[in-house]
Amino acid sequence: MISFGPVPSRRLGKSLGINNIIRPKVCTYNCIYCQVGKTMQLSLTRKSFFTPEQILCEVNGHLEKLTADDRPDYLTFVSNGEPTLDINLGLSIEMLKRLDIPIAVITNSSMLPEPDVRHELMQADWVSLKVDAADADTWQKVNRPAEGLKFETVLDGIKLFAGDYRGQLRTETLLCKGINDSQENLRDVANIISTLAPGRAYISIPIRPPSEKSVMPPDVETVNLAWQIFREAGIETELLTGFEGVDTGFTGNIYEDILNITAVHPLREDTLMELLIKNGADFRIVESLLSQRLIRSYLYQGKKFYLRDFHVK
Numbered sequence: 001m002i003s004f005g006p007v008p009s010r011r012l013g014k015s016l017g018i019n020n021i022i023r024p025k026v027c028t029y030n031c032i033y034c035q036v037g038k039t040m041q042l043s044l045t046r047k048s049f050f051t052p053e054q055i056l057c058e059v060n061g062h063l064e065k066l067t068a069d070d071r072p073d074y075l076t077f078v079s080n081g082e083p084t085l086d087i088n089l090g091l092s093i094e095m096l097k098r099l100d101i102p103i104a105v106i107t108n109s110s111m112l113p114e115p116d117v118r119h120e121l122m123q124a125d126w127v128s129l130k131v132d133a134a135d136a137d138t139w140q141k142v143n144r145p146a147e148g149l150k151f152e153t154v155l156d157g158i159k160l161f162a163g164d165y166r167g168q169l170r171t172e173t174l175l176c177k178g179i180n181d182s183q184e185n186l187r188d189v190a191n192i193i194s195t196l197a198p199g200r201a202y203i204s205i206p207i208r209p210p211s212e213k214s215v216m217p218p219d220v221e222t223v224n225l226a227w228q229i230f231r232e233a234g235i236e237t238e239l240l241t242g243f244e245g246v247d248t249g250f251t252g253n254i255y256e257d258i259l260n261i262t263a264v265h266p267l268r269e270d271t272l273m274e275l276l277i278k279n280g281a282d283f284r285i286v287e288s289l290l291s292q293r294l295i296r297s298y299l300y301q302g303k304k305f306y307l308r309d310f311h312v313k
């Protein structure tokens with residue numbers, strides 16, 4: 001199947017996935033946290049996997065089977081590998097635009113030094129760029145790129161694309177404990193991202209079995225620190241810690257509101273108290289969430305924060 005879903009996505013609402021690579025996984029990276037396993041075909045060569053006509057035909061057929069309620073908010077290229085390795089990507093985006101649904105592409109950014117790739121991605125309505133590291137050593141450790149790729153060149157490609165792109169730009173930074181979650185890396189990544197000026201930066205953690213079994217998510221405190229550092233760099237930041245299926249925003253149900261908000265960003269104690277008062281609730285609800293380990297509290301710069309507890313097994 002080339003298309004799947006739609007699946008609920010906090011980033012994109014209802015997203016109909018398009019896997020333009022399928023099997024076997026072909027990628028320019030072999031990330032230690034990859035949830036689709038090790039990269040057996042590490043490649044920097046763009047090639048054809050499906051024709052744009054095949055992709056359009058399958059997506060169109062898929063849409064026809066959906067009810068009006070299930071009509072997706074986005075058609076999203078999210079591949080079994082790196083979507084920009086598909087040499088037909090630009091043409092596929094162009095053809096899919098006939099369906100009148102915004103197009104999103106989630107890319108690892110490694111092909112952005114190529115002018116053709118940048119040009120093709122310009123046509124997408126929403127693009128998310130991976131920025132996990134701020135230096136070549138950390139990049140090698142976390143993303144394990146194909147031979148021939150250079151960190152500085154990729155970074156230049158990212159900057160060129162971000163400077164010209166007029167759609168909705170996002171970044172995603174996945175943090176692995178002890179690999180790219182040092183304060184220094186967080187600050188340097190935040191500095192890079194702030195120069196890209198994305199509409200929003202996402203910070204995520206490994207939530208599904210990673211390619212390397214030893215990879216662990218950072219501590220809650222570190223995730224909070226990352227969020228604080230990004231925010232202090234002036235970046236609109238959201239956490240993606242594994243609760244994609246939960247709608248964010250105010251539901252009027254204080255229990256769900258606290259869970260939804262703390263899944264996206266830390267909630268400062270004074271804001272939490274205001275939320276309780278507005279809802280006519282008291283602190284017992286917070287104590288209950290803490291005792292169920294659904295949220296955790298901790299101190300940052302003398303202030304108490306609450307964050308969804310993402311205890312990954």
Ligand code: SF4
Nearest residue numbers: 027029031034081108
């Ligand atoms: S870039 Fe994406 S698909 Fe490629 S190895 Fe990394 S996580 Fe997996």
